[in-house]
Amino acid sequence: MDGRARAPGAGTVLNALATGRGSAFAIEAYTTASVSLDTELEVVTGEIAGAPDADTALIERCVELVVERFGDGEGGAVRTESDVPMAAGLKSSSAAANATVLATLDALGVADEDPTLVETGAIDRADACRIGVQAARDVGVTVTGAFDDASASMLGGVTVTDNTEDDLLAREERDWDVLVYTPDEQAFTADADVDRCERIAATADLVAEHALEGDFARAMTVNGFAFSAALEFPTEPMIEALPHAEGVSLSGTGPSVVAVGERTELEAVEAIWQERPGTTRLTTTQIEGATIQ
Structure with missing residues (x-):
């Protein structure tokens, strides 16, 4: 019983x-997950390619929750490999959870023939995403539940959510080029100073208004x-990008900074950011979301 998704x-x-x-x-x-299930196994073991000492509790819990809902007590193994850096603010945990959930659904035969969907009447992709969110809460890798990050990863495009209720408030598509700057240090979401963040709630409310109006570029700059x-x-990286980018923000709880706009303009920012310690990546938005492979 094997499944694979990204x-x-x-x-x-x-x-x-x-x-x-x-x-x-x-x-x-992308993060890709491969899942193998067996009715003769009682536990789930996890592995993260290239990171033998990394915590695998999240991906193991994702498999367990899917099996509890759709399986028959199967155990097995899950392995992820990724070009999304960990603890960089680029939603590596959400990508891993989504890929693992879909791969487990694929292994159990729940997935539809259309590899972009999980639509058999049993579950849709938004609900599949919520399984990963619950797993993240169960193992303590998220403060908010991260339904915003998880929904964008699962559904593609730009999403706006209420994470307190796991409600999807809006989803739109944007065709942006994207420049990512990732410093060498890591920043784990669970370690973020929530009290300091709550002090800027009024500003966050303004950002939410812009986002719900579809003015995502302005919203992300204020957020950043x-x-x-x-x-x-x-x-300083944001200030360097502003003359060229449509929008720029700290991504997640950092340390990465993301800028969106036209490729030729972002290439000018790339030349500046490449002078900083760390790595840069010029990529694009993705509207397809997570898929079974």
């Missing part, structure tokens, strides 16, 4: 730590300055 990472429009409302957009960077201040990240 899910994209994402960048931030609105960080949900302040108010519970968040927004994110999928990007062309506000949360960079709250989480004590430098704003």
Whole structure:
């Protein structure tokens, strides 16, 4: 009983730590999960390619929750491989969870013949996404539940959500080029200073208004300055991007910064950001979402 799926990472429009409302957009960077199930096994074991000491509790819990709902007590193994850097603010956990959930559904035969959907009447992709969100809460890798990040990764495009209720408030598609700058350090979401973020709730409400009106570029720029201040990240990369980008923000709880706009303009920013320690990636938005392979 084998399954395989992949899910994209994402960048931030609105960080949900302040108010519970968040927004994110999928990007062309992927995590792939392979799941093997066996009725003779009682436990689920996980492996993350290239990171033998990494915590595998999230992907193991994703398999367990899907099996509890659709399986018959199967155990097995899950392995993920990714070009989404971990603890960089690019939604690596959400991508891993989504890919694992879909791969497990595929292994159990729940998936439809259309590899972009899980539509047999048993579950749709939004509900599949919520399984991963619950797994993330169960193992403590998220503060808000990260339904904003997870929904963007699962559904593609740009999503706006209420993470307190796991409600999808809006989804739209944007054809942006995307530039990502990732410093060398890591920043784990579970370690973020929530109290400091809650102090900028009024600004987050303004960002949510812009996002719900479809003005995502302006929303992410306001978000970026506000949360960079709250989480004590430098704003200089954002200032460097502003003359060229349509929008720019700290992504998640950092340390990555994402800029969106036209490729030729972002190439000018890329040349500047490449002078900084770390890595840059020029990519695009992704509207397809997570898929069974």
